Amino acid sequence: MLTFPNAKLNLGLYVTARRPDGYHTLESAFVPLPWCDALELVPAPANQSSSLALTGRPIPGDPATNLCLRAYELLKADFPALPPVQLHLHKIVPIGAGLGGGSADAAFALKLVNSEFDLGLSEDALESYARRLGADCAFFIRNQPVLAVEKGDVFEPLDLNLKGTACAVIYPGLHISTAEAYGRITPRPPQHELRAALAQPMATWRDTVSNDFEEALTPHYPVLGEIKQLLYAAGATYASLSGSGSAVYGLFSGHETVPSLSAKDDYLLWTGLL
Numbered sequence: 001m002l003t004f005p006n007a008k009l010n011l012g013l014y015v016t017a018r019r020p021d022g023y024h025t026l027e028s029a030f031v032p033l034p035w036c037d038a039l040e041l042v043p044a045p046a047n048q049s050s051s052l053a054l055t056g057r058p059i060p061g062d063p064a065t066n067l068c069l070r071a072y073e074l075l076k077a078d079f080p081a082l083p084p085v086q087l088h089l090h091k092i093v094p095i096g097a098g099l100g101g102g103s104a105d106a107a108f109a110l111k112l113v114n115s116e117f118d119l120g121l122s123e124d125a126l127e128s129y130a131r132r133l134g135a136d137c138a139f140f141i142r143n144q145p146v147l148a149v150e151k152g153d154v155f156e157p158l159d160l161n162l163k164g165t166a167c168a169v170i171y172p173g174l175h176i177s178t179a180e181a182y183g184r185i186t187p188r189p190p191q192h193e194l195r196a197a198l199a200q201p202m203a204t205w206r207d208t209v210s211n212d213f214e215e216a217l218t219p220h221y222p223v224l225g226e227i228k229q230l231l232y233a234a235g236a237t238y239a240s241l242s243g244s245g246s247a248v249y250g251l252f253s254g255h256e257t258v259p260s261l262s263a264k265d266d267y268l269l270w271t272g273l274l
């Protein structure tokens, strides 16, 4: 069975408090971004152990700790009769980009195992497993626009339809670890009421929808500000850092395609429709 784990974008992100467990409370809109990896699962012979083949973009860290295998092992602990599996991940979405690529792989691995072996787990149950693998992992179970609160793992419905909006995402090749990014933040109340701001026309978002990581990280990584300016100069209606970076995206309201961009050759560029 083959699936295509997609990335996500954050529309606005406010880090509002530090929690006793060391995590942070946040408020952010998550929307699916159709920039995808490919993840395949094939049952393995019973006498073999589970394995993960990796191709495409290199992933830092020991493959044994890859989130795809950790997702399988989490389910195996509760369903000991699960046969071993051969997983193959072809990595395309950049890592440490604020696009949630690793979390998506983990969530899609949970969904794959559930479907392939008819475990009968509901979406609520899959979300509970996903929360144990990463804060934003549960988003990718239902994979619909939501307002994320608490650790970014509790979701409220959000009436936001960006389907068909032209979008450009630029990744400058800078791996910013999520933990480092949170370490640079001083929590504070939201600058605007996010749900109300997103209900207004996209042209107003430039003044009302912001990402706290952008303010905290841009002084250390000026390239983030340069890319945002490049997107606005190309006609973006709204541009922002996604998550904890370093990918910066632009949304082009009313455009059927993204205008040509003069991004540097060594930047990674994705363009398409949401």
Ligand SMILES: C[C@@](CO)(OP(=O)(O)O)[C@H](O)COP(=O)(O)OP(=O)(O)OC[C@H]1O[C@@H](n2ccc(N)nc2=O)[C@H](O)[C@@H]1O
Pocket: 010, 022, 023, 024, 025, 026, 028, 097, 098, 099, 100, 101, 103, 133, 134, 135, 136, 137, 150, 151, 152, 178, 179, 182, 242, 243, 244, 245
């Ligand atoms: C910042 C966000 C915004 O959508 O996305 P990314 O930029 O990573 O895509 C998320 O909060 C990232 O969630 P996720 O990447 O799943 O985080 P985890 O793996 O659970 O945690 C990595 C580290 O980030 C910090 N962390 C994460 C989530 C949170 N609400 N508070 C935190 O302080 C902790 O230091 C934690 O050890």
Ligand SMILES: Nc1ncnc2c1ncn2[C@@H]1O[C@H](COP(=O)(O)OP(=O)(O)O)[C@@H](O)[C@H]1O
Pocket: 059, 060, 061, 065, 066, 067, 068, 089, 091, 094, 095, 096, 097, 098, 099, 100, 101, 102, 103, 104, 105, 106, 176, 177, 178, 243, 244, 245
């Ligand atoms: N399948 C995976 N894809 C990407 N990263 C993974 C994966 N499994 C584990 N990781 C680890 O998760 C870290 C960040 O993952 P990712 O979700 O891509 O970050 P971000 O959301 O900040 O872009 C990486 O440093 C990597 O070591």
